[in-house]
Amino acid sequence: MMQTDSLAEVANDLQGDALRIETEMSIYQAEALKALLLAAIRRNGTLALDLGAVTEIDSSGIQLLMLAWREAGRLGARIGIIACSDAVRRLLEAFGLHEMLRQCVETGESSAALALQTEETSRG
Helix, strand or coil, X not given: CCCHHHHHHHCCCCECCEEECCCCECCCCHHHHHHHHHHHHHHHCEEEEEECCCCCECHHHHHXXXXXXXXXXXXXXXXXXXXXXXXXXXXXXXXXXHHHHCCCCCCCCCCCCCCCCHHHHHHC
């Protein structure tokens, strides 16, 4: 388990509108990741999440993703997943989050554009 105080380093890869998460997305990281995700959405207006390096995710991580989608919809922002690890893919599938799951591409492949638009988020 990674310590919370290292999360600034974990996601310091905030370049443009892409955010790479390089830690587990679990209850142990939830508070710090919540602040990070919400700040990134508010700052950028568009957020591409690279979850390709996430080695572990639990229901808290799923709740964080759902919160990010809701907040993006509320702000009229765009959000999408440009890469996800097998762990993320499996849990999105288990939770039936097909809108998020369809955005996942194999780590290392590129995604054309953010697939989830504000209108789709609002309808969900």
